[in-house]
Amino acid sequence: MLRVALSRLLQGLLTLLMTSVIVFVLARTSGSPVDLVLPSEATAAERQAYIERNGLDRPLPVQYGVFLVNALQGDFGTSLRTRQPALDLVMSRLGRTLALATLGLVIALVVSVPIGVLSATHREGAWDRVGQGFALLGQSIPSFLLGIVLILVFSIHLRWLPSSGIGDWRNYILPAVVLGWSISAGIVRLLRSSMLEALGAEFVKLARSKGLSEATVVWKHGLRNALIPVLTFVGFMYGVIIASAVVVEVVFGWPGLGYLAYESTLWRDFPVLQCAVLVYTAIIVSINFLVDLGYGIADPRVRT
């Protein structure tokens, strides 16, 4: 168990390291990083001070080391736009994105678990066709398109829900539905195939031969086992959700981390963007790690 946990931890750190290297390399190949990080009206003395403080006159590996040490201490520089520390800006937006992502995940599970189960139990039947169609549409409709269609229908025509901004609970509905949508297809597909596998297994035959009702067999014995691969996937899906949150937050004007990343791109506010990317990656990595860990505790077969 400890070995598995350690290897997962290393895995996550590797992802984080890789992302930081790519961000670092991109920043250094684009010309002088001074132009990216300091405002354009900075004086020559300020530039010189920055170069010396970050070792920009030294070899690249040393520069990367300085960047990494600063990042680990939470120093990502200051926003070119607001002059606040980049990390503060990012952290102030984080909660909104996590709230939306969590709600999206809940919606996705509530909708797609029944569909996945029914399309497995009614294989090649009407429910299966519904499930397959749902999965196919889920994969084919980009989240920004669904967002726009929902705004057209529910905000502009029916005037039921607000199209953008934050306010009360009604502002959560449309963006959370779109976020949930982006992973529902994956859950339905995965659950359908793992459910088919579970229902063909010996323990289900045993449960049937004991005379248990079909509902108990399917929903208790079948689903419980079929959910395991889906749950391992939830960490991964949470990552997908958080990543598609960038697009969804822009469509719905939701001032979360994704919107901040988008704004920083428009304003060329590199320190904030860089910080947002690394915090994003750190969150995805930690969630994956926690899910793997929880999975290891829940399922003894993993503890090797």
Add this chain to the structure above:
Amino acid sequence: MTANRYDPAFPKQRGKPWIALGIVALTMVVAVFANQLVLHDPEAVDPANALLPPVLFEGGLLEYPLGTDRLGRDILSRVMLGTRISLSIAAMALAFGGIVGVVLGMIAGYRGGWVDVVIMRLADSFLAFPSVLIALVLAVTIGARMELVALVLGLVLWARFARLIRGEVLTWKERDFVALARVSGATGRYIMIRHLLPNVANSLVVLATLQVGWAIVVEASLTFLGAGVPPPTPTWGGMVAEGLDFIESAWWISLMPGIAILLVVFAFNVLGDWLRDKLDPQLRSV
């Protein structure tokens, strides 16, 4: 013995997906011959005919079948040119991700040992890689270009290909014909190219088809965010973004390119699903 009705390895035979095949073929033709097929110059501005609705709606003109945007540019022509951009980027990303993924996946599966561990750990870390965000960084630092956007997509794709190919190679390399080849003195490279590659080709085709849709959606999301190929080049995602400000009055500006994305991605996914059932029913994980 009848097949277990729950066995996923026996999908019901389906008919050929003619509609999907038709859309894919049409998309390819449009992508290649976009310049010859367009009715208007996609960048030509016509203020007198700005914000015209599609032809079937009141006020629409046959000259502009899908309507015009705020500058009076023909949406149909722009969608057609956008097809070329989207498909080119998807093709480049798949070529890059596919080649790197196949080579590394084969090596990992065939060599095994620490080589396998290193390559697969690397692949796993790239699977969690935030491609959309890296593309934003790319846009701010170097500036987005077609090849660079394709490269960012390829960074995720190679890992998917590597995982699939490695898994396949692990099962194939235990077969007698591989052992025979090895006994007869064939080199590892020869075995991988002549014996293993043909056997994983089916899975490769299925995965590639299914990933076209993914690449198009991500590319469109990037141009939507302003981190893809920059305007005035017409791109699907860019057009959707431009129309967002006019969504209440002129929904067609955003919706028409959106529908184009939907149809093309849908067609590639249907085709991929069909190919999977046809060529490789065991392959459920992609």
